[in-house]
Amino acid sequence: MAHVRDLWTKPNPDKTSRKKRVCSARWGVGRRWQVIWDENGKRTTATFQTEDAANDYKARVEVGQTDGTWITKDKAAVTFGDLWDPWIESKPDIAQSTRAGYVAAWAHLEPVWGDTCIAKFNAAVFPTWVAGLKTRRPHQKTEPTPLGSGAKRKVGIVVNAFLDMAVKNKIIRENPLGKGDIVRQEPADKRALRIGEVDALLAAAPTEQARLLAEVMPRTGIRPGKPKGSRSKTSTTTVAGL
Known part of the structure; x- marks a missing residue:
């Protein structure tokens, strides 16, 4: 069980x-x-300015250890940066484009949230921060522009995955x-090719495979x-030569 110790005084030797x-x-x-308590067989401590604060923390330790909800001190120190490598390495089979999207999302997250302890993540602040994100292109000469909804959503997906992992x-x-x-991705502004444009595209194809x-x-x-030949759950058919 936990107990509280007064560091400014000691037992009177007299x-x-x-x-x-x-x-x-x-x-x-x-x-x-x-406050002193045991975690995984090791002595663990936390210090406080007032006795009331120390006794309150002691009670939280004892209740948490009793009902199994206590987060040990070593895990409470885990940051978002600590989880990036294990998380991305756990996805060896994802498409290269998907991986690139995750890496781009992490490029936004790391400078701001990389050193933040998972246990201290402020979920109330996060959506506002994401809403203000702008492009981060290397050697960009023009002013950064607001990040698109798809890229913002990817940032939210990465953080959500980290929290689930935690x-x-x-x-x-x-x-x-x-x-x-998590930001919803807005529908893309798409335009169908006209017949003449499709004909021009086919005429410009450099190979039969490209034309197909x-x-x-x-x-x-x-x-x-x-x-291009990627497999799906419902079909293993591919287009020959692509």
């Missing part, structure tokens, strides 16, 4: 005195009250982000990855 405690060498230096590893008890905290690709996509409207 057993004949009525005064039970006397000033220690630390009298007036630093925080006075220390819950799984008992770094935090629950994910503080709600569904409404240019013909399949406008006729079917499928995503670019499909005719």
Whole structure:
């Protein structure tokens, strides 16, 4: 069980005195009250300015350890930066474009949130921060422009995945982000090619394979990855030569 220790005083060595405690060498230096408890067989401490604060923390430690919700001190120190490598390395089979999107999202997150402890993540501030994100292109000569909704959503997805990973590893008890905290991707402004434009595209194709690709996509409207030969759950058919 946890207990509170007064760092500014010590037991009076004079057993004949009525005064039970006397000033220690630390009298007036630093925080006075220390909470001491065991975590995984090791002594762990936290210090506080007031006795009330120390006793309140002691109670939280004891209740948390009893009901299994206590976050150990080592896990409470885990940052977003600590989770990036394990998280991205856990996705070896994702498409290169998806990985690139995650890396771009992390480029926005790392400078601001990389050193932030997961346990201290402020979910109330995050949506406002994401809303103000702007482009981060290397050697960009023009003024940064607001980030698109798709890129902002990717940032939210990465943070949400980190928080889910933290819950799984008992770094935090629950994910503080709600569904409404992640930006929704706005529909893209699309325009169908005119017949003449499709004909020009086919005429400019450098190879038969490229011509086939240019013909399949406008006729079917499928995503670019499909005719290139990527597999799906419902079909393993590929377009030969692409």
